[in-house]
Amino acid sequence: MRPTDERGGSSLAQAAIVTPIIVMVALALVNMAVAGFAAVWANNAANFGARMGAVTQGSAGQAAVSAAWQSLSAAPVGAYRVDIVSPGGVPGSTLGVRVRWEVPNWFGGIAAAFYDTPNPPTWHGQATAFFRQEGW
Numbered sequence: 001m002r003p004t005d006e007r008g009g010s011s012l013a014q015a016a017i018v019t020p021i022i023v024m025v026a027l028a029l030v031n032m033a034v035a036g037f038a039a040v041w042a043n044n045a046a047n048f049g050a051r052m053g054a055v056t057q058g059s060a061g062q063a064a065v066s067a068a069w070q071s072l073s074a075a076p077v078g079a080y081r082v083d084i085v086s087p088g089g090v091p092g093s094t095l096g097v098r099v100r101w102e103v104p105n106w107f108g109g110i111a112a113a114f115y116d117t118p119n120p121p122t123w124h125g126q127a128t129a130f131f132r133q134e135g136w
Contacts, residue, residue: 081100100126
């Protein structure tokens, strides 16, 4: 007895085409979520570091970097660097903290197939926060 489904192997062919596309879209969404997550952590660390440095009476730059690293110690993904943009130190001056972040780019090899650009190994960005140095 023959099955009533006359499609033959067309279902398998359609699945073979659609499944890799769905997997690539899911991987892209995860990759972008990781990059967004690292950007939020960097922004929060820059704000926290700049604020802690702004209210510290002595060695504001060192306090800002220490506070930013303290905030980043719980970040589960990414590589970070903390820099002082402007040192502050005098009441009324500006204290700035920059946090740079990097996460892996899982689409580097796939993107190279479509574009003539070099293969970017990571996605990266930065967050900068400025606060006015407090003093009393």
